[in-house]
Amino acid sequence: MRFYAICVYLFLYIPIGVIALFSFNAGRHASQLQGFSTKWYGKALSNPFVMDALETSLTVAFCSALFASVFGTMAAVALQGIRGPVRVAFDMLIYVAVMIPGIVIGIATLIGLVTVFDQLNPLIAAIWPEGFNPPKLRMGIGSLIAAHTMFLMALVVIIVRARLAGMDRALTEASSDLYATPMGTFRQVTLPMIFPAILAGFLLSFTFSFDDFIIAFFVAGSETTLPIYVFSSIRRGVTPEINAIGTMVMGVSLLLLISAQLLLQRGGRKSR
Amino acid sequence: MAIEAYTEVTLPADRKVVAELRGVSKSFGDVLAASDLNLSIGEGEFLSFLGPSGCGKTTALRMLAGFEAPSEGQVLLDGDVVNDLDAHNRPVNMVFQQYALFPHMTVTQNIGYGLRQVRPRIPKPQIAERVSRALEVVRLGGFDDRKIWEMSGGQQQRVALARAIINEPKLLLLDEPMAALDRKLRKEMQIELQDLQRQLGITFVLVTHDQEEALSMSDRICIMRDGRIVQIGSPQELYDRPNSRYVADFVGTSNFFDGTLQGSPEGLSTVLLDNGMQVQGMAGDGLVDHQDVCISVRPEQMKLSHQGDGVEVKVHNRIFLGEHTEYLVSHQTLGDFLVLAPRQADLTEGAFAVGDTATVSWEATAALILDRN
Numbered sequence: 279m280r281f282y283a284i285c286v287y288l289f290l291y292i293p294i295g296v297i298a299l300f301s302f303n304a305g306r307h308a309s310q311l312q313g314f315s316t317k318w319y320g321k322a323l324s325n326p327f328v329m330d331a332l333e334t335s336l337t338v339a340f341c342s343a344l345f346a347s348v349f350g351t352m353a354a355v356a357l358q359g360i361r362g363p364v365r366v367a368f369d370m371l372i373y374v375a376v377m378i379p380g381i382v383i384g385i386a387t388l389i390g391l392v393t394v395f396d397q398l399n400p401l402i403a404a405i406w407p408e409g410f411n412p413p414k415l416r417m418g419i420g421s422l423i424a425a426h427t428m429f430l431m432a433l434v435v436i437i438v439r440a441r442l443a444g445m446d447r448a449l450t451e452a453s454s455d456l457y458a459t460p461m462g463t464f465r466q467v468t469l470p471m472i473f474p475a476i477l478a479g480f481l482l483s484f485t486f487s488f489d490d491f492i493i494a495f496f497v498a499g500s501e502t503t504l505p506i507y508v509f510s511s512i513r514r515g516v517t518p519e520i521n522a523i524g525t526m527v528m529g530v531s532l533l534l535l536i537s538a539q540l541l542l543q544r545g546g547r548k549s550r
Numbered sequence: 551m552a553i554e555a556y557t558e559v560t561l562p563a564d565r566k567v568v569a570e571l572r573g574v575s576k577s578f579g580d581v582l583a584a585s586d587l588n589l590s591i592g593e594g595e596f597l598s599f600l601g602p603s604g605c606g607k608t609t610a611l612r613m614l615a616g617f618e619a620p621s622e623g624q625v626l627l628d629g630d631v632v633n634d635l636d637a638h639n640r641p642v643n644m645v646f647q648q649y650a651l652f653p654h655m656t657v658t659q660n661i662g663y664g665l666r667q668v669r670p671r672i673p674k675p676q677i678a679e680r681v682s683r684a685l686e687v688v689r690l691g692g693f694d695d696r697k698i699w700e701m702s703g704g705q706q707q708r709v710a711l712a713r714a715i716i717n718e719p720k721l722l723l724l725d726e727p728m729a730a731l732d733r734k735l736r737k738e739m740q741i742e743l744q745d746l747q748r749q750l751g752i753t754f755v756l757v758t759h760d761q762e763e764a765l766s767m768s769d770r771i772c773i774m775r776d777g778r779i780v781q782i783g784s785p786q787e788l789y790d791r792p793n794s795r796y797v798a799d800f801v802g803t804s805n806f807f808d809g810t811l812q813g814s815p816e817g818l819s820t821v822l823l824d825n826g827m828q829v830q831g832m833a834g835d836g837l838v839d840h841q842d843v844c845i846s847v848r849p850e851q852m853k854l855s856h857q858g859d860g861v862e863v864k865v866h867n868r869i870f871l872g873e874h875t876e877y878l879v880s881h882q883t884l885g886d887f888l889v890l891a892p893r894q895a896d897l898t899e900g901a902f903a904v905g906d907t908a909t910v911s912w913e914a915t916a917a918l919i920l921d922r923n
Contacts, residue, residue: 448650451617454638456664456713462638466663470654 294528301521318522328523331507335488338419338503342426343483349427350434351476355468357435358442375432384496387425391417391497417499425497426487433486434479437542441475442468478538485534489527565592567629568720568753569614574623575777576609583609585777587623591721591755596747598756598764600800601774607757610774611723614755616640627720638667643714644723648730649706651698657709658694661685664717684712687746704735711743715750724756728763740767761801765789773797793834794921798846805852805887807845811919814839821845821919825883827861831917844922849876849890851916855899860911865902877902879910 301319305312322328357368395415406412449471453463491505498506504527508520569591576584584606591597599607612618613625616637624631632640643664651660662681665672685691688708698706707727714722727743728736744767747754758764764771765785773780773788773796781793785801792798795806809823815833821843822828831845853860854877863879866886875896877889889910891899902908 446648446650448646448648449652451637452644452646452650452652453663454636455615455617455642455644456717457638457667458663459638459667462667467652 297521298525298528300518301525303518303521306517318518319526322519322522322526325519327502327507328504331502331504334419334422334501335504338422338426338494339484339488341423342430342487343480345423345427346430346434346483347476347480350431350479351438351472353431354435354438354442354472355464357439372432372435375429376436378429380429380490380492383425383429384493387421387428387493388417388496391421391424417497417501419501421497421499422494422501422503425493426483426490429493430483430486433483434476437479437482438472438475441472441542445471474541474544478541481534481538481541485531485538489531565595567591568593568627569755570624570626571610571613572624572626574610574613574620574625576606576613576618577621582777584613584620587779589772589779589782591753594751594753596744596754596756596767596769598758598768598771599774600758600761600764600771602759602800605774606777607759607774608725609777611644611725611755611757614721615642615644615723641717641719642721642723643717643719644725645707645710645714645727647726649710651706651709651713653698655698656694657685657690657696657698657701660698660709661712661716663713680716681712684716687715687749688712703730703732704739707731707739711746715746715752718750719752722752722754724754726758727756728758728760736763743767765801771801773800791834792846792918792920793836794923795844795846796923798918798920802848803888804846804848807847807884808922809843809845811837811839811841811843815919818914819919823884827883829917830914831919832915833919834921837919837921842922843919846918846920847912847916849888850874850892852887852889852910852912854879854889854891854895854902854908854910856908858909858911860909863908863910865904865906865908868902868904875901879908881910 300311302314302316303311303318304315353368357365360368399412399414402415403412445468449467450463453467454460458466489505491503491509494503494506495509502510504523508523511517511520567590571587571589574584574587575582587606587610599610601607609618613620616632616635616639619633625633627635627640627642652663655663658678658681661684662677665677665680682691682694685693688711690705690708690712693701693705693709698709701709707730710727724743728739731739740763743754756764756767768785770782770784771788772782775796781788781797783791788797788801792801798804799806807823807829809821809829811833812820812822812828815837817832818830819833820828820830823845829845837843861881861884863881865877866880867878869876869878873893875891875893877891878886879889880886
């Protein structure tokens with residue numbers, strides 16, 4: 279059993295290890311190790327296309343994680359107060375949203391947005407004052423943020439819900455017994471207690487959005503995120519520069535994921 | 551019948567009523583958690599709801615707190631109907647079973663929580679002063695900046711108390727506050743709670759399933775069963791004049807013998823026991839001729855002697871309790887029952903050993919004729 283487990287882990291992690299290893303390759307070919315160097319990191323970071331894509335990715339990741347955290351928390355808190363079939367239905371939909379393949383979300387979002395834009399654009403043009411260029415809704419950073427927010431929200435809802443479920447109901451009752459209004463209770467008791475979970479949800483969302491290729495590929499329009507840049511440059515051959523980018527992305531993602539995990543654990547302990 | 555029996559023991563007429571339940575019922579779906587509760591709570595009173603779990607006592611308390619709205623009837627505070635008043639608008643505070651202290655706040659922050667919600671705002675120095683006074687009252691001076699999870703169960707209990715009493719509520723509701731404490735600490739807290747209540751003059755409403763707790767602390771006890779109030783009275787009244795077998799069994803211990811009432815129940819009446827014996831006893835209210843009843847005799851009202859009148863029994867077991875000796879005796883047709891003999895009786899009459907035969911007797915006035923339920 280242990281032997282197989284080791285094989286599985288090797289199979290999973292050796293390619294990642296190889297990418298990290300080759301990012302320090304001194305030579306210019308991705309298949310031949312020729313001494314140690316960090317020059318590809320420098321090259322990647324000074325490449326304007328990479329930096330552009332990185333900026334887009336960071337903007338999208340930050341905005342969608344922020345929106346997902348806010349809306350997801352709101353949904354989780356609201357669901358906590360609901361019983362019966364409505365809650366069951368929402369619970370199911372949320373799990374579906376998490377499990378559904380990225381490609382389905384990508385295509386669905388693309389078709390949905392295109393259809394809506396096609397309907398709205400003539401309308402906007404019609405009501406826009408004469409002589410001004412009417413704005414045109416199209417795929418771009420906005421649609422990227424929207425699509426990511428949609429699927430990340432479900433993730434935040436699940437994380438925050440778990441935390442809320444672990445919270446003693448008597449705490450909110452005690453707060454309202456001590457004259458706090460519902461809003462006051464949320465601000466002074468609920469929010470501080472679920473905050474680690476919200477932060478963890480934010481970090482996870484950030485990572486997922488930052489790493490996402492599939493959905494972004496469909497809805498990015500003319501924008502290029504880092505994963506899309508990596509994908510398009512691979513078609514021109516894998517260079518150690520790509521390895522360097524991959525290693526950096528992985529390092530940052532890992533860091534965020536570990537912080538999220540720590541936050542969830544610490545939050546869970548404190549509430550006991 | 552039960553309603554008549556408990557309205558007889560109401561508050562003294564000159565007592566100011568702070569809270570009242572009028573025909574209050576509460577159902578959760580198909581489950582009737584509380585049914586037709588009628589009760590007045592007097593100012594400065596220590597009232598307990600006593601009953602087994604699921605009898606509706608916590609529901610009653612939660613309706614007073616404002617966490618549940620009654621399905622029927624009215625809840626009154628200071629003469630005003632407060633059915634639709636949310637918990638945060640009621641001048642009532644609660645000590646929760648697991649204390650429900652805010653884990654992300656210090657002791658001081660927890661205790662001052664209620665005062666911080668008051669609008670217009672109370673000046674900070676004034677809050678700080680009242681908090682430190684409340685800390686003194688519950689004898690937790692110096693614990694100001696402790697974290698909640700650094701404190702023991704007893705200390706947390708005191709914080710919960712301080713957090714509630716600092717607001718000087720009209721009613722202090724206590725939901726099984728001692729359940730999480732060990733036995734010794736519970737005794738201490740019971741005494742302290744009583745002292746606190748006398749000192750502050752706040753009306754206390756306690757929910758408990760522990761009869762000892764209710765008996766030792768309350769001015770009045772409200773016995774509940776299946777969502778209904780069975781009897782309300784002072785601990786002595788409930789002990790001496792229970793209105794049903796249920797109350798006699800729940801408050802203290804008693805021996806019960808089933809039988810049928812003979813003749814109209816007026817004072818001393820005769821009961822034909824199921825084994826054919828005829829016994830006299832004091833009839834309770836609301837009984838009718840030929841009703842199935844039971845005779846209740848407290849173990850300490852029974853006298854065990856070597857010879858004389860009475861029922862002949864065999865000593866089955868003997869437990870020495872210091873000032874008392876508890877005998878478990880068995881009678882051929884009445885079955886097993888308990889007799890509690892004071893130490894003095896053991897000394898003068900001589901103690902009984904397991905296997906001895908003895909006679910048990912009791913005064914007819916000590917035997918209560920009660921409804922079987």
